[in-house]
Amino acid sequence: MVHEHPPDCPLSVHDLTVAYQRKPVIWDVDLNIPEGKLVGIVGPNGAGKSTLLKACLDLIPKTSGWVHIYGQPYRANRHLVGYVPQRESVDWDFPVNALDVVAMGTYRRLGWFRPVGKAQKAIALEALEKVGIAHLAGRQISQLSGGQQQRVFLARALAQDAKVYFMDEPFAAVDAATEQAIVVLLQELRDSGRTCLVVHHDLATVAQYFDWLIFLNLRVVASGPTREVFTDENLRKTYGGKLSLLDHAAEAIRRS
Amino acid sequence: MPTPHEILSTVLLQSYNTRVVVLGTAMLGLASGITGAFLLLRKRSLMGDALSHATFPGIGIAFALMVSAGGSGKDLPGLLTGATISGVLGVLCMLAIRNTTRLRDDVAMGFALSVFFGTGAAVYAMVQTKPGAAGLESFIYGKAASMVFSDVVMISTVGITVTATALLLLKEFTVLCFDENFAASTGWPVLRLDILLLVLVTAVTVTGLQAVGLILIIAFLIIPPTAARFWTNSLRRMLVLSGGIGAISGWLGASVSALFANLPAGALIVLTAASIFLFSMLFGTARGVVLKLLDQARLQRRIGRQHLLRAAYEILETMNQPVSNQPIPRQRLLEHRSWSNPELSRLLTQARNEDHIEPGSNPAQIHLSESGFGEASRITRNHRLWELYLITHADIAPSHVDRDADLVEHILGAEMVRALEAELKPRPVIPNSPHQIPSPS
Numbered sequence: 109m110v111h112e113h114p115p116d117c118p119l120s121v122h123d124l125t126v127a128y129q130r131k132p133v134i135w136d137v138d139l140n141i142p143e144g145k146l147v148g149i150v151g152p153n154g155a156g157k158s159t160l161l162k163a164c165l166d167l168i169p170k171t172s173g174w175v176h177i178y179g180q181p182y183r184a185n186r187h188l189v190g191y192v193p194q195r196e197s198v199d200w201d202f203p204v205n206a207l208d209v210v211a212m213g214t215y216r217r218l219g220w221f222r223p224v225g226k227a228q229k230a231i232a233l234e235a236l237e238k239v240g241i242a243h244l245a246g247r248q249i250s251q252l253s254g255g256q257q258q259r260v261f262l263a264r265a266l267a268q269d270a271k272v273y274f275m276d277e278p279f280a281a282v283d284a285a286t287e288q289a290i291v292v293l294l295q296e297l298r299d300s301g302r303t304c305l306v307v308h309h310d311l312a313t314v315a316q317y318f319d320w321l322i323f324l325n326l327r328v329v330a331s332g333p334t335r336e337v338f339t340d341e342n343l344r345k346t347y348g349g350k351l352s353l354l355d356h357a358a359e360a361i362r363r364s
Numbered sequence: 365m366p367t368p369h370e371i372l373s374t375v376l377l378q379s380y381n382t383r384v385v386v387l388g389t390a391m392l393g394l395a396s397g398i399t400g401a402f403l404l405l406r407k408r409s410l411m412g413d414a415l416s417h418a419t420f421p422g423i424g425i426a427f428a429l430m431v432s433a434g435g436s437g438k439d440l441p442g443l444l445t446g447a448t449i450s451g452v453l454g455v456l457c458m459l460a461i462r463n464t465t466r467l468r469d470d471v472a473m474g475f476a477l478s479v480f481f482g483t484g485a486a487v488y489a490m491v492q493t494k495p496g497a498a499g500l501e502s503f504i505y506g507k508a509a510s511m512v513f514s515d516v517v518m519i520s521t522v523g524i525t526v527t528a529t530a531l532l533l534l535k536e537f538t539v540l541c542f543d544e545n546f547a548a549s550t551g552w553p554v555l556r557l558d559i560l561l562l563v564l565v566t567a568v569t570v571t572g573l574q575a576v577g578l579i580l581i582i583a584f585l586i587i588p589p590t591a592a593r594f595w596t597n598s599l600r601r602m603l604v605l606s607g608g609i610g611a612i613s614g615w616l617g618a619s620v621s622a623l624f625a626n627l628p629a630g631a632l633i634v635l636t637a638a639s640i641f642l643f644s645m646l647f648g649t650a651r652g653v654v655l656k657l658l659d660q661a662r663l664q665r666r667i668g669r670q671h672l673l674r675a676a677y678e679i680l681e682t683m684n685q686p687v688s689n690q691p692i693p694r695q696r697l698l699e700h701r702s703w704s705n706p707e708l709s710r711l712l713t714q715a716r717n718e719d720h721i722e723p724g725s726n727p728a729q730i731h732l733s734e735s736g737f738g739e740a741s742r743i744t745r746n747h748r749l750w751e752l753y754l755i756t757h758a759d760i761a762p763s764h765v766d767r768d769a770d771l772v773e774h775i776l777g778a779e780m781v782r783a784l785e786a787e788l789k790p791r792p793v794i795p796n797s798p799h800q801i802p803s804p805s
Binding site: 162165166167183186187189191193197198199202203204205208209212213215216218220221223224248264268274 | 405407543596
C-alpha cells in the first residue's frame with residue numbers, strides 16, 4: 109500500500125472507494141503514477157477499470173478517498189487532463205464533422221460564449237494530421253469507420269494539449285493499422301513527457317505497449333513497472349481461475 | 365368560406381391584426397425550432413412532452429385563484445406563471461421517479477404526463493362554471509386569433525431572448541449534447557447547462573401555449589429539427605433550417621387559423637410542419653428516402669456493370685492469349701456467373717445503353733465495343749490488384765479498402781501498385797486472376 113503522495117505526481121489516488129447503490133465497485137485504491145509513463149490498466153470485465161477512470165475525472169461521486177492531479181484536486185488542475193471516452197459512449201449520428209468534434213478539445217480554453225474561430229480550427233486540423241486522417245476533416249462522423257472514429261477521439265484529446273491523458277479502451281474494435289498508429293502516438297506523447305493511462309484488454313500486447321501496469325480487480329492487485337509486475341502470480345490474482353485466459357497470458361509472458 | 369382575396373391578404377399579412385399575431389407565432393416558431401433542435405440532440409424530447417402536458421393544472425388553478433382574488437382570471441402573465449410552475453413540477457416529478465426508482469425514462473414520463481394532465485382536466489371541469497372561463501380551452505388546442513398586441517409583444521420578446529441565448533451557447537450546447545462526459549471532464553457545468561436548456565424549452569412551451577396549445581406544442585419543438593436533419597449533416601445549417609421551418613409553420617398555421625374561426629391554430633401549425641416534414645423525409649438532400657433509393661439503384665447498376673464486363677474479360681482470356689476483343693457466346697456469359705436469364709438480359713440492355721456492347725449484333729453473340737473492352741480490362745485489373753492486396757496485406761488492408769475506387773492507384777499509391785503488379789506472375793499487362801476462373805463446362 110502506498111500512503112505517501114508526492115505533489116509532482118501526475119496522478120495520485122488515495123484510499124479511493126466508489127460504490128453504486130451500496131455495492132462497492134472499486135475499493136481502497138491507492139496509486140502514485142510517475143510522470144512520462146505509458147500506463148496500462150488491466151483487469152477482467154467488471155473489475156472497475158472505467159469506474160476508476162471516471163472517478164479520477166470527477167465524473168462520478170467518490171464514496172471515500174481523493175484523487176489528485178499534479179498535487180491538486182481535479183477541479184483545480186483539469187486543464188492538465190485529456191480524456192478519450194469509450195467510442196460507444198456517444199451517438200455517432202450527431203450532425204457534426206470530424207473537425208467539429210476535434211475542435212471540442214479547444215472549447216474550454218476558448219471560454220464561455222466565444223465562437224470557434226480560425227485558431228481553434230487550425231489546432232483541430234493539426235491534431236487530425238497527427239492521427240493521420242486530416243483528409244477526412246470535413247466528413248460527417250457517421251461516415252467514418254470505427255478506427256477512424258477512434259482516431260477522431262484521440263485527436264480531440266490531443267487538441268486539449270494536456271499533460272495527463274485518460275483513455276478508455278482506445279484499442280477496442282479498431283483495425284490493425286489504427287492500433288499501430290495509436291501505439292506510435294502514445295509513445296510520442298510519452299517521449300514529450302506526457303503521462304497516459306490506458307484501459308486495455310489484450311493481455312497479449314499489454315507488456316509490449318506499456319511501461320507501467322495497474323492490475324485492477326475491484327482493488328489494486330499490483331501497480332508498478334511492467335517488468336516487475338507483469339508476472340504469472342499477479343495475472344492469476346487479477347483474473348482468478350479463468351484458465352484459458354491465463355494460458356493466453358502465460359504465452360504472452362514467455363514472448364515478452 | 366373566405367374568398368381567395370381574403371386568404372391572400374391574410375397570408376401576406378396585409379391586415380394589421382393578423383400581422384401582429386402571425387409575426388408573433390413565427391417568432392415563436394423560430395425559437396422553438398432552435399431550442400427543439402438541441403432538445404432532440406440531447407435526446408430529451410420526452411421531457412418536453414411531459415412539460416407541456418403538465419402545464420394544464422397550473423392554468424386552471426391560476427385562473428381559479430385570480431377569479432377568487434376578484435380579478436378577471438384571464439390575465440395572461442398570471443395564467444402563464446401558473447403554467448410554468450406546474451410544468452416544472454411535472455418535470456421534477458418525472459426526474460424524481462426516474463432517479464429514485466429503477467423505472468425507465470418512458471415509464472416515468474408517461475406517469476408524470478398522464479397524472480398532471482388528468483389533474484388539469486379535473487381542475488378545468490371545476491372552474492368551467494366560473495365567469496370568464498370560456499377562453500381557457502384555447503390553451504389546450506391553441507387559438508392564435510385570441511392573442512392581443514401585448515401578448516404578441518411578450519411572445520416576441522421571449523422568442524428573441526431564447527433564440528439569442530441558444531445561439532450564444534452554441535458550442536456549449538453542442539458539446540453537452542454530443543458528449544456529456546467529455547464536456548464534464550473539461551469543466552463545463554453539465555447540470556447547469558441542462559437546466560438552462562430546460563429553461564429555454566419551458567419558456568418556449570409556456571409562451572407557445574396560447575398560440576399552439578399544450579397538447580401540440582411538442583410537435584412545434586420536435587418536427588422542425590427532425591425535418592431539418594434530412595437536409596444537412598451540419599449542426600449550424602440544421603439550426604438555421606429548423607428555425608426557418610418552425611417560423612414558416614407558425615406563420616402559415618396562424619394565418620390560416622385566423623381565416624377559419626373554428627380551426628385551432630395548434631392543429632394547423634402542426635399540419636403545416638408535418639407537411640414540410642413529409643417533403644423533407646422524401647426529398648431531403650442529406651438523408652431523404654428518394655435520394656437513398658436513387659443511390660442504391662446507382663450502386664446496383666455499377667456493380668452489375670462491373671460484374672458483366674469482368675465476366676466478359678475473363679471469358680475472352682480463356683478464348684485467346686494475348687486477349688483480344690471477340691464475340692462471346694451468350695451461353696458462356698450465362699454459365700460464368702450465377703445469373704438468371706432475365707438478369708443477364710437486363711445487364712446486357714444496360715451495357716448496350718452505356719455503349720459497352722456493339723449494337724444490333726446477333727443476340728446469341730455478345731461483342732464488346734471498343735470502349736467496353738477498355739473498361740472491361742481496367743475493371744479486371746483493378747479487381748485483381750485489390751484481391752491481391754487483400755491477400756498479401758491482410759493486416760493493414762481493411763482501413764484502406766475502397767474497391768469502388770476508379771483507379772486502384774488513387775487509394776494505394778503508384779508504388780504499392782507497382783509492387784503488387786510485380787507479385788503477379790507471369791506479368792502480362794493485365795495480371796492473371798489469383799484464383800481459378802471457372803472454365804466452360
